[in-house]
Amino acid sequence: xxxxxxxxxxxxxxxxxxxxxxxxxxxxxxxxxxxxxxxxxxxxxxxxxxxxxxxxxxxxxxxxxxxxxxxxxxxxxxxxxxxxxxxxxxxxxxxxxxxxxxxxxxxxxxxxxxxxxxxxxxxxxxxxxxxxxxxxxxxxxxxxxxxxxxxxxxxxxxxxxxxxxxxxxxxxxxxxxxxxxxxxxxxxxxxxxxxxxxxxxxxxxxxxxxxxxxxxxxxxxxxxxxxxxxxxxxxxxxxxxxxxxxxxxx
Amino acid sequence: xxxxxxxxxxxxxxxxxxxxxxxxxxxxxxxxxxxxxxxxxxxxxxxxxxxxxxxxxxxxxxxxxxxxxxxxxxxxxxxxxxxxxxxxxxxxxxxxxxxxxxxxxxxxxxxxxxxxxxxxxxxxxxxxxxxxxxxxxxxxxxxxxxxxxxxxxxxxxxxxxxxxxxxxxxxxxxxxxxxxxxxxxxxxxxxxxxxxxxxxxxxxxxxxxxxxxxxxxxxxxxxxxxxxxxxxxxxxxxxxxxxxxxxxxxxxxxxxxxxxxxxxxxxxxxxxxxxxxxxxxxxxxxxxxxxxxxxxxxxxxxxxxxxxxxxxxxxxxxxxxxxxxxxxxxxxxxxxxxxxxxxxxxxxxxxxxxxxxxxxxxxxxxxxxxxxxxxxxxxxxxxxxxxxxxxxxxxxxxxxxxxxxxxxx
Numbered sequence: 251x252x253x254x255x256x257x258x259x260x261x262x263x264x265x266x267x268x269x270x271x272x273x274x275x276x277x278x279x280x281x282x283x284x285x286x287x288x289x290x291x292x293x294x295x296x297x298x299x300x301x302x303x304x305x306x307x308x309x310x311x312x313x314x315x316x317x318x319x320x321x322x323x324x325x326x327x328x329x330x331x332x333x334x335x336x337x338x339x340x341x342x343x344x345x346x347x348x349x350x351x352x353x354x355x356x357x358x359x360x361x362x363x364x365x366x367x368x369x370x371x372x373x374x375x376x377x378x379x380x381x382x383x384x385x386x387x388x389x390x391x392x393x394x395x396x397x398x399x400x401x402x403x404x405x406x407x408x409x410x411x412x413x414x415x416x417x418x419x420x421x422x423x424x425x426x427x428x429x430x431x432x433x434x435x436x437x438x439x440x441x442x443x444x445x446x447x448x449x450x451x452x453x454x455x456x457x458x459x460x461x462x463x464x465x466x467x468x469x470x471x472x473x474x475x476x477x478x479x480x481x482x483x484x485x486x487x488x489x490x491x492x493x494x495x496x497x498x499x500x
Numbered sequence: 501x502x503x504x505x506x507x508x509x510x511x512x513x514x515x516x517x518x519x520x521x522x523x524x525x526x527x528x529x530x531x532x533x534x535x536x537x538x539x540x541x542x543x544x545x546x547x548x549x550x551x552x553x554x555x556x557x558x559x560x561x562x563x564x565x566x567x568x569x570x571x572x573x574x575x576x577x578x579x580x581x582x583x584x585x586x587x588x589x590x591x592x593x594x595x596x597x598x599x600x601x602x603x604x605x606x607x608x609x610x611x612x613x614x615x616x617x618x619x620x621x622x623x624x625x626x627x628x629x630x631x632x633x634x635x636x637x638x639x640x641x642x643x644x645x646x647x648x649x650x651x652x653x654x655x656x657x658x659x660x661x662x663x664x665x666x667x668x669x670x671x672x673x674x675x676x677x678x679x680x681x682x683x684x685x686x687x688x689x690x691x692x693x694x695x696x697x698x699x700x701x702x703x704x705x706x707x708x709x710x711x712x713x714x715x716x717x718x719x720x721x722x723x724x725x726x727x728x729x730x731x732x733x734x735x736x737x738x739x740x741x742x743x744x745x746x747x748x749x750x751x752x753x754x755x756x757x758x759x760x761x762x763x764x765x766x767x768x769x770x771x772x773x774x775x776x777x778x779x780x781x782x783x784x785x786x787x788x789x790x791x792x793x794x795x796x797x798x799x800x801x802x803x804x805x806x807x808x809x810x811x812x813x814x815x816x817x818x819x820x821x822x823x824x825x826x827x828x829x830x831x832x833x834x835x836x837x838x839x840x841x842x843x844x845x846x847x848x849x850x851x852x853x854x855x856x857x858x859x860x861x862x863x864x865x866x867x868x869x870x871x872x873x874x875x876x877x878x879x880x881x882x883x884x885x886x887x888x889x890x891x892x893x894x895x896x897x898x899x900x901x902x903x904x905x906x907x908x909x
Binding site: 348364 | 759765783
């Protein structure tokens with residue numbers, strides 16, 4: 251293993267990604283410290299989702315460095331390896347296994363041996379059962395544990411997906427628009443849930459909804475055209491002249 | 501490593517791990533065989549016993565007597581059912597639509613055909629002790645190297661599994677690692693079987709070219725035409741179908757099976773959870789190909805011929821239709837679909853409707869897709885589930901279950 255080069259949990263330096271000449275990420279650099287919760291905001295096309303794709307191995311960075319935990323070069327690993335390192339990802343559109351029960355969704359996500367020959371004769375242990383109960387309690391889905399995930403409401407699916415991330419026991423959670431399409435009450439509960447998760451894990455939230463970001467009350471990074479435009483508290487960022495221009499399209 | 505361990509200890513350890521494995525397998529099988537699965541197995545077993553008894557122990561003038569034509573015909577249906585099962589395993593549970601599964605079936609068939617050819621010996625038209633007739637006819641001086649060993653049944657039986665399995669593994673390795681999915685994967689499976697068909701049509705390929713392999717005499721020393729052999733082959737097909745069914749049930753009821761369904765429904769999500777999707781797909785694809793190979797191997801002695809048309813893409817597509825009709829993702833549906841459609845095919849193609857069979861088959865596929873998208877068994881299962889849910893108050897039963905869980909703790 252390489253010697254630790256940075257204290258940051260996630261370290262992006264000069265990352266550039268382009269699609270057909272369009273620079274989705276343009277010399278993007280920022281760091282996330284261990285234990286931090288960070289909100290990433292920015293107008294459409296600012297590169298928020300591409301940033302997540304690069305970190306989780308879905309898209310390769312053309313230039314630049316992406317390091318996790320100081321020593322793992324994420325640009326050399328694929329999605330599976332990155333997931334096993336301890337990076338969990340929630341998609342923008344809630345993505346759960348519709349045909350499996352809520353319980354099975356969590357069981358599949360639970361940290362454990364993922365190799366094919368191990369899963370063939372797998373038997374659930376008491377410890378796993380306890381973990382599943384615990385997670386279902388946290389995401390408030392204990393009452394519907396036996397229901398097929400496809401029958402859940404939109405908000406419940408979002409929570410189930412967050413629960414699956416928790417089951418993975420990751421060091422870093424990347425959460426893409428968790429409050430999209432949720433009612434006010436659900437949005438508030440989601441913010442609470444994320445804060446609870448942040449007690450033990452590092453969280454990066456990509457979000458459009460400013461009230462939700464305010465609810466979270468954390469450091470904000472504003473992206474624009476693939477690079478960092480401003481960074482600081484929400485108040486600082488929203489008073490930044492450039493940010494105002496970008497958001498209002500002036 | 502084991503050299504340093506004292507012998508009795510090493511034996512104990514290996515005995516322990518064998519016992520552990522045996523108990524793990526036993527538990528997996530017990531979990532896999534629910535009431536429906538057991539009922540299905542009992543039905544297949546009963547059918548096998550009935551057919552064997554009615555064809556061998558009943559006098560030929562009795563109205564219950566089954567002719568050896570009938571026995572072979574139904575033996576053929578059972579082989580197709582096993583092929584359908586292998587397709588359902590990958591299509592119904594992992595979303596891999598193979599339109600070239602007939603290739604694995606035919607390869608298994610050819611491996612068996614090669615064994616049967618070597619059993620002919622001097623009874624061939626040219627009475628050559630070693631070379632099959634077509635090689636004598638083509639003036640081949642000696643047996644090609646890849647025909648070596650096929651005189652031995654054990655070797656041939658191994659090749660029945662190995663050749664389709666190896667091809668599927670190599671094909672799957674490249675296709676799934678490059679993340680070829682959906683319709684693109686279906687197209688290249690089709691290209692695979694088409695390429696094999698063209699190859700096997702060539703005389704210098706060494707598998708009898710256009711005519712394929714036929715004129716079989718003996719299998720394991722028994723005359724392939726004899727009623728006893730036919731009944732035994734029928735019973736072997738039924739047993740193979742039952743074993744195939746048990747293997748499929750074990751796979752789909754395990755956590756491995758849940759991962760397969762997860763891949764089918766949300767492949768990217770499965771990958772981001774840390775599962776090596778291509779490994780799962782390659783493994784299940786290879787397993788499925790081996791099952792198809794066994795089906796082909798049992799098919800060949802019962803129909804008495806294997807030729808390159810078995811590789812034709814239309815055959816593979818037909819097999820997919822059987823699964824769609826029966827209900828994908830149900831296993832029993834695949835078997836029922838295969839038997840029903842093939843029974844219908846036998847009826848239609850032997851009467852005045854013969855020229856219209858392909859229209860009937862096409863119409864059937866369209867009708868099933870539009871009217872019964874879940875297939876026959878899938879629709880029945882859906883109805884029974886709905887009926888059961890209506891029968892009891894769902895929140896009530898959930899509360900009961902929660903209470904039970906709490907009590908258990």
